[in-house]
Amino acid sequence: MSGWGSGYVTDVTYMAGYYRPQSPAHIAVACMLNGVVSPLPGPDDPVSFLELGCGQGLGALILAASNPHWTVTAIDFSPAHIAAARDWAAEAGIENVRFLEADLSTLAEAPASASVPEADFVSMHGLWSWVSPAVQAGIVRLLRSKVKPGGAVHLSYNSLPAWGGALGVQRMMRDCGRRLASRSDRQAEEGLKLIQSLREAKALQIVRLPWVNALVERMATMPVPYLAHEYMNDAWAPCFHADVAAALADAKLEWVGSGNLIENFPELTLTDEQRELWQRFEEPLLRELVKDMCLDRSLRHDVFVRGARRVGPAERNAALMDVRLALNITPSEMPFEADMPAGRAALNRSFYGPITEGMANGPRRVGDLLALPNLEGKRNNPAELIGMLIGLEMAEPAARPGAEPAPQALRFNRVASARLSRTENLGRPIAAASYALGTGAPCTLFDLYVAERAMAGQGETNIGEWVDDLGATLDEQGRGNLREVFVRALNVRLPILRAQGVF
Numbered sequence: 001m002s003g004w005g006s007g008y009v010t011d012v013t014y015m016a017g018y019y020r021p022q023s024p025a026h027i028a029v030a031c032m033l034n035g036v037v038s039p040l041p042g043p044d045d046p047v048s049f050l051e052l053g054c055g056q057g058l059g060a061l062i063l064a065a066s067n068p069h070w071t072v073t074a075i076d077f078s079p080a081h082i083a084a085a086r087d088w089a090a091e092a093g094i095e096n097v098r099f100l101e102a103d104l105s106t107l108a109e110a111p112a113s114a115s116v117p118e119a120d121f122v123s124m125h126g127l128w129s130w131v132s133p134a135v136q137a138g139i140v141r142l143l144r145s146k147v148k149p150g151g152a153v154h155l156s157y158n159s160l161p162a163w164g165g166a167l168g169v170q171r172m173m174r175d176c177g178r179r180l181a182s183r184s185d186r187q188a189e190e191g192l193k194l195i196q197s198l199r200e201a202k203a204l205q206i207v208r209l210p211w212v213n214a215l216v217e218r219m220a221t222m223p224v225p226y227l228a229h230e231y232m233n234d235a236w237a238p239c240f241h242a243d244v245a246a247a248l249a250d251a252k253l254e255w256v257g258s259g260n261l262i263e264n265f266p267e268l269t270l271t272d273e274q275r276e277l278w279q280r281f282e283e284p285l286l287r288e289l290v291k292d293m294c295l296d297r298s299l300r301h302d303v304f305v306r307g308a309r310r311v312g313p314a315e316r317n318a319a320l321m322d323v324r325l326a327l328n329i330t331p332s333e334m335p336f337e338a339d340m341p342a343g344r345a346a347l348n349r350s351f352y353g354p355i356t357e358g359m360a361n362g363p364r365r366v367g368d369l370l371a372l373p374n375l376e377g378k379r380n381n382p383a384e385l386i387g388m389l390i391g392l393e394m395a396e397p398a399a400r401p402g403a404e405p406a407p408q409a410l411r412f413n414r415v416a417s418a419r420l421s422r423t424e425n426l427g428r429p430i431a432a433a434s435y436a437l438g439t440g441a442p443c444t445l446f447d448l449y450v451a452e453r454a455m456a457g458q459g460e461t462n463i464g465e466w467v468d469d470l471g472a473t474l475d476e477q478g479r480g481n482l483r484e485v486f487v488r489a490l491n492v493r494l495p496i497l498r499a500q501g502v503f
């Protein structure tokens with residue numbers, strides 16, 4: 001760690017990642033579901049998007065590559081992150097993204113802030129609860145001057161009370177890890193070994209809460225740079241929702257709903273008994289406190305608006321009917337049951353079956369889907385359809401349905417595939433740039449690898465070469481598994497990505 005980081009990990013870079021709730025399309029849908037005006041960016045809107053704490057910039061790059069006429073500005077204080085992000089942008093020829101190296105604790109007052117454009121949408125993922133109150137205050141000052149009236153902000157953070165049960169895990173990882181090694185990633189590894197030994201020794205503060213116990217078990221599978229940035233910072237502190245809302249109110253930002261779309265539906269989030277208690281309060285922040293007491297969820301995704309304009313149900317539904325959705329799965333993969341925070345929920349087969357079939361050949365307007373003749377179910381509830389399909393990651397909003405792949409999105413995907421396949425687990429979920437969607441198309445690096453080869457005219461007969469290329473060190477069984485992954489990518493995943501305009 002170094003002096004300029006003010007206690008934030010700076011000696012190890014963070015992994016590149018893409019997170020759906022950061023996308024303006026998702027932020028706008030969260031607003032619309034809650035009856036707040038925030039139109040989905042239209043196909044030619046010159047949206048200004050600002051990302052704070054952008055890491056290596058993958059999210060900003062995907063959004064810029066998918067929307068050539070947006071202005072994307074992404075800020076991080078790590079020169080290694082900014083250098084990597086600029087390098088990606090240059091290699092892929094993405095000209096509508098700018099990466100700025102700046103410390104958010106002082107940027108609002110620094111001359112460099114003049115070069116940061118006012119934003120329609122802002123996103124911060126994995127930043128707020130990991131930095132000190134001084135940085136948080138700097139972020140609020142920047143938001144005060146940079147969020148346009150009517151603009152929306154997405155903010156994720158570790159939340160209380162859920163995180164309360166694992167405070168000891170973080171403290172041990174950090175304090176003991178630091179005693180046992182010098183570089184942050186080594187510290188995280190040493191801290192993790194200790195925590196896992198404590199779990200095996202049945203330490204009460206780990207084993208008594210199932211989610212803490214499961215967290216420690218899962219930590220063994222997490223990339224070490226993630227563990228370092230998650231657990232080794234001086235100022236990390238989970239927050240109560242109301243405290244975050246109070247801090248953002250200083251930038252005239254009002255909490256309007258959850259970026260985790262399912263959480264905007266109390267009937268899916270809370271049991272009947274819990275909902276009765278939740279309903280006793282009119283005040284949204286108290287309702288959220290009741291919700292946070294009921295849920296086993298330690299990361300919140302919140303959406304705030306500067307000057308929220310509310311509309312009635314009729315206007316809201318009309319706007320939602322106009323949303324276009326693109327499937328992330330094949331219709332046969334549609335699960336007709338799903339785990340919700342309030343328990344397992346059934347998804348009506350005679351409703352969701354025809355809906356997903358209706359989307360099989362490409363994106364469709366929600367109003368048209370709800371007008372399908374063979375549908376049995378609520379035709380007047382676009383919110384539920386959108387909340388379920390996007391919230392369960394079955395679909396993405398589509399800004400320009402049917403548009404041909406744009407050159408800069410194609411270039412970006414080629415560079416992403418070549419770069420990330422060298423360093424990352426190929427099964428890791430990321431996203432591809434898509435001009436037709438205007439947001440990331442969820443996929444794995446395997447999918448991108450195969451898509452690149454399919455575009456070069458290769459196919460089923462080349463799978464052996466692909467296995468040789470990526471599976472050189474695997475045994476026979478490993479090669480067999482890899483072959484199956486390629487067959488599925490080619491026959492199942494690629495048609496979906498094609499329908500989403502990725503290639």
Ligand SMILES: C[S@@+](CC[C@H](N)C(=O)[O-])C[C@H]1O[C@@H](n2cnc3c(N)ncnc32)[C@H](O)[C@@H]1O
Nearest residue numbers: 008017053054055076077078103104125126229
């Ligand atoms: C946990 S990482 C999340 C990165 C990225 N948003 C993501 O989700 O992949 C937090 C990021 O915030 C940056 N950061 C921390 N303190 C900062 C500060 N004071 N000013 C600017 N960036 C900061 C770090 O360099 C790091 O890239």
